[in-house]
Amino acid sequence: MSKGKVIVVAAPSGCGKSTIINAILEAGDLDLRFSVSATTRPPRPGEKDGVNYYFMSEEQFRDAIAEGEFIEYEEVYPGRFYGTLRSDVDRIINEGHNIVLDIDVNGALGVKEIYGPDAITVFIEPPSVAELRHRLESRGTESPEVIDERIDRAEYELSKAPLFDRRVVNDQLERAIHDVHNLIDGFTSL
């Protein structure tokens, strides 16, 4: 059994990343898994450790951060952490499955450093910053100031695009889905 591959998809907020990933997963023709996240949230009834999440105490989680065991993590409010364990990614690829990681731009580049040629990093771009601003504004749910911060962050993230293995412009959703699908299909068939 050959080892699986790591596919990392990153994009500025509002570029349609989740829509593209969901469409590819729903197509169902590629062997793609998601990782099981670790969290300090207590299990809800029926949730199983290692299936829904890896449930950890705050102390365990902080220790794992200090040991560099996370590919990425986030503190969603004080004391409440979510993260992706490197050991979980290793488990999935060692079982021969491919894994999709939906993480931020800096996290994506970190994954490439760890997994090298076993990983492909894909950057989803908006057609232009002006178009991204238009998309965020047309949602009508954010204040101008929040939009300004998003654009600022997007420009920072776009400055990292040349460091990715592949870039896909989401100017037409169906084509972008098709392109990302083919990229993954090609890479996982190597």
Added chain:
Amino acid sequence: MSKGKVIVVAAPSGCGKSTIINAILEAGDLDLRFSVSATTRPPRPGEKDGVNYYFMSEEQFRDAIAEGEFIEYEEVYPGRFYGTLRSDVDRIINEGHNIVLDIDVNGALGVKEIYGPDAITVFIEPPSVAELRHRLESRGTESPEVIDERIDRAEYELSKAPLFDRRVVNDQLERAIHDVHNLIDGFTSL
């Protein structure tokens, strides 16, 4: 000239807060201002210091954080900060204008501690956590895991609702806008 009032509106993500605030500002019958944010972003052509933003160096910004000069701040990517200066809020209310602060739940409670009876804190609630989950899911743009994290954070924020001066349930948007408008109108007329 009497001093202006501070209105703080907070809500879990997806509860319609920005939509409600925008509708009230567009109605235009209340004397409401926004603060001018401070940022480490360089000015764009045509932007004026103190009008569009207070432009600060990263060192100035970090010093201001250390001195407790910010009501709230955020690092949108490494080295790029945005925040609300207490001195700016003071300036606006000392000029006799009311100010609306659109900040997070913990930030809102901090503002109340600073401004006491000159501030009112308003919490916008979803009809239920199940309804909030439904709203986030029907957008179709977030992964199940991101939705799970949002819900977790929302539950944490909802646990703080009893600490707010007023609570408004956004089960019907027009009524919620009406209720928040009336709350602000009543408070600023005191």
